[in-house]
Amino acid sequence: MFRPRLALVPGEPAGVGPELCARILAGAHPAELVVYGDAGALRESAAKLGIALPAFPAVEFPNAIAATPGQPDPRNAAAVIAALEAAARDCLDGRIDGLVTGPVHKANINAAGIAYTGTTELLAKQARRDVVMMLARPGLRVALATTHLPLRAVPDAISQASLETTLRVLHASLRTDFGIASPVIAVLGLNPHAGEDGVLGREEIETIHPMLAKLRNEGFDLRGPLPADTAFLPDKLPGFDAVLAMYHDQGLPVLKSTGIEHAVNITLGLPYPRVAVDHGTALDIAGKGIADPSSLFAAIAECARMAAHRKSAS
Numbered sequence: 475m476f477r478p479r480l481a482l483v484p485g486e487p488a489g490v491g492p493e494l495c496a497r498i499l500a501g502a503h504p505a506e507l508v509v510y511g512d513a514g515a516l517r518e519s520a521a522k523l524g525i526a527l528p529a530f531p532a533v534e535f536p537n538a539i540a541a542t543p544g545q546p547d548p549r550n551a552a553a554v555i556a557a558l559e560a561a562a563r564d565c566l567d568g569r570i571d572g573l574v575t576g577p578v579h580k581a582n583i584n585a586a587g588i589a590y591t592g593t594t595e596l597l598a599k600q601a602r603r604d605v606v607m608m609l610a611r612p613g614l615r616v617a618l619a620t621t622h623l624p625l626r627a628v629p630d631a632i633s634q635a636s637l638e639t640t641l642r643v644l645h646a647s648l649r650t651d652f653g654i655a656s657p658v659i660a661v662l663g664l665n666p667h668a669g670e671d672g673v674l675g676r677e678e679i680e681t682i683h684p685m686l687a688k689l690r691n692e693g694f695d696l697r698g699p700l701p702a703d704t705a706f707l708p709d710k711l712p713g714f715d716a717v718l719a720m721y722h723d724q725g726l727p728v729l730k731s732t733g734i735e736h737a738v739n740i741t742l743g744l745p746y747p748r749v750a751v752d753h754g755t756a757l758d759i760a761g762k763g764i765a766d767p768s769s770l771f772a773a774i775a776e777c778a779r780m781a782a783h784r785k786s787a788s
C-alpha cells in the first residue's frame with residue numbers, strides 16, 4: 475500500500491508546533507514524515523516533556539537562537555519561512571507527496587521585516603496558483619472568499635472575477651480531492667441578512683447573485699447568497715458539501731467553536747496537498763506539555779489521504 479512521504483514543518487519554534495510534532499513522531503502515523511526545521515530543538519523539546527523520540531529524517535533549518543516557549547523571537551523568523559518555502563519547493567518538484575504545517579506566528583514574521591500574511595498566500599505565490607483556504611471537520615467544510623486581510627478591505631476584495639475563481643477552485647477540488655461528483659455549495663452573503671434586497675448593502679445584488687447565476691448555467695449547484703446568521707443551523711448543514719464564507723471571521727468561528735481538535739486547514743488549488751492545523755501558536759500553553767496534538771494528527775491523516783487519492787487518480 476502507498477505510504478506517502480510528507481513534509482512536516484513545525485512552524486513557530488516558541489509555539490506549540492515543536493512539541494506537537496514530537497508527540498506525532500513518537501507515535502504511529504499514516505505517512506513517512508520528513509521534518510523541515512530544527513531537528514535538535516525538536517529533540518530538546520521532546521526531552522523536556524519526557525517524550526521518547528525515535529530517529530526521524532530531517533531537512534535542517536536551524537533556529538538562529540534557542541527558542542523560549544511562549545516568546546517568539548524575530549531572529550528565528552527567517553528559518554521558519556525558509557523551511558516552509560523549501561518544503562513546498564520539494565512538493566512542487568515531486569520529491570515529497572504533501573505538506574503538513576504547524577502554526578506560524580504572523581506578527582513575529584513581520585517583526586523580522588518579512589512580509590507575510592499567511593502560509594496559504596505564501597504557497598499560492600510560490601506555486602503561481604489561485605488557491606482557496608478551506609477549514610474542515612467531520613460534517614462541515616468552510617471555504618473562504620477572502621483570507622487574511624483587514625475587515626475594512628473585504629468588500630473591495632470581492633469581485634465577480636475573484637468569486638468565480640474561488641468557486642471554480644472549490645468546486646474542482648471537492649470533485650477531485652474529495653470525490654463528490656456534484657458538490658452542493660452554500661454561498662453566504664456579505665451583509666447582514668444577505669443585504670435584505672439591497673436595503674442593507676448591494677454586494678449580493680451586484681456581485682454575488684450574477685456570478686452564482688453564471689455558474690449555475692454551467693451546472694454548478696450553488697445555494698444562496700444565504701444570510702450567514704442562519705446558514706449554519708444544524709438541520710441545514712447536512713445538505714451542503716461546503717459553505718463559502720465571504721471573510722475569515724464570518725466562517726471560521728463557527729467551525730472552531732465546535733472544537734479545534736478535529737478540524738484542519740486545507741489549501742485547495744495547489745499542485746500538491748497542503749494541510750495545516752486549525753489552531754495557532756498557543757503561546758499561553760507552549761512548553762507546558764498540555765497542547766492537544768489531535769489537529770496535527772488529523773492534518774497528517776488528511777494530507778496522506780489526499781496524496782494517496784491523487785496518486786491513484788493519476
Ligand SMILES: NC(=O)c1ccc[n+]([C@@H]2O[C@H](COP(=O)([O-])OP(=O)(O)OC[C@H]3O[C@@H](n4cnc5c(N)ncnc54)[C@H](O)[C@@H]3O)[C@@H](O)[C@H]2O)c1
Pocket residue numbers: 485490576577578579580581593734739750751752753754755756757758759764765766767
Ligand atoms: N495554522 C497557522 O499557522 C495558524 C492558525 C491560526 C492562528 N495562527 C497564528 O497563531 C497566533 C496565535 O493565535 P491565537 O492566539 O488567535 O489562536 P491560538 O489558536 O494560538 O490560541 C487560541 C486558544 O486556543 C488554545 N489552543 C490552541 N491550540 C491548542 C492546542 N493544540 N491544544 C490546546 N489548546 C490550544 C490556546 O491555548 C488559546 O487559549 C497568531 O499569530 C495567529 O495568526 C496560525
Ligand SMILES: N[C@H](C(=O)O)[C@H](O)COP(=O)(O)O
Pocket residue numbers: 578591592593594595607722726739750751752753754
Ligand atoms: N486562517 C487560518 C486559521 O485561522 O486557522 C490561519 O491563520 C492560518 O492559515 P495559513 O496556514 O494559511 O497561514
